Amino acid sequence: xxxxxxxxxxxxxxEEVMQLLWELGKGTVNDILExxxxxxxxxxxxxxxxxxxxxxxxxxxxxxxxxxxxxxLVEKAEYAGSVASSMLDxxxxxxxxxxxxxxxxERQLSKEEKQELLRLAQQIMDKEE
Numbered sequence: 001x002x003x004x005x006x007x008x009x010x011x012x013x014x015e016e017v018m019q020l021l022w023e024l025g026k027g028t029v030n031d032i033l034e035x036x037x038x039x040x041x042x043x044x045x046x047x048x049x050x051x052x053x054x055x056x057x058x059x060x061x062x063x064x065x066x067x068x069x070x071x072x073l074v075e076k077a078e079y080a081g082s083v084a085s086s087m088l089d090x091x092x093x094x095x096x097x098x099x100x101x102x103x104x105x106e107r108q109l110s111k112e113e114k115q116e117l118l119r120l121a122q123q124i125m126d127k128e129e
Contacts, residue, residue: 008056009086010079013041017049018058018072018079026071028064 010018020035021027029046050070053059058079061068092098100117103109109117 009083010053010056010058013045014049014053014056014058017046017053018076021059021070021072022076026069028067028069030067032070 017032020032023035024031029043029050032046032050033040033043050059050061050068054061054070058072058074059070060073061070063069088094088096088099092102104114
């Protein structure tokens with residue numbers, strides 16, 4: 001994972017801030033706070049999360065006047081891939097089939113999702129030929 005090869009996991013609060021920062025592209029603490037729904041955390045809470053994310057190598061910042069402009073150092077897809085790989089390895093013994101089976105049972109895949117899985121499986125088979 002580019003900047004984060006050691007795969008430091010994020011807390012739920014850190015992930016929420018990262019999601020908002022990925023949406024924004026870059027932003028101040030106030031910009032991020034504006035993206036929260038009705039239950040906004042305190043300014044200091046978001047600032048603390050950003051400091052922790054910076055310490056973990058997920059976020060950088062530039063000084064702009066009296067404010068810091070934060071920006072992601074890790075792309076959303078890169079982080080999502082790392083989390084998915086970790087889940088696959090840690091909970092499903094590296095078996096993609098076990099993971100798909102679990103989600104089929106627990107999440108009740110829709111007909112469209114099952115059809116998409118079939119299309120994906122067919123693409124994989126076609127590439128092997």
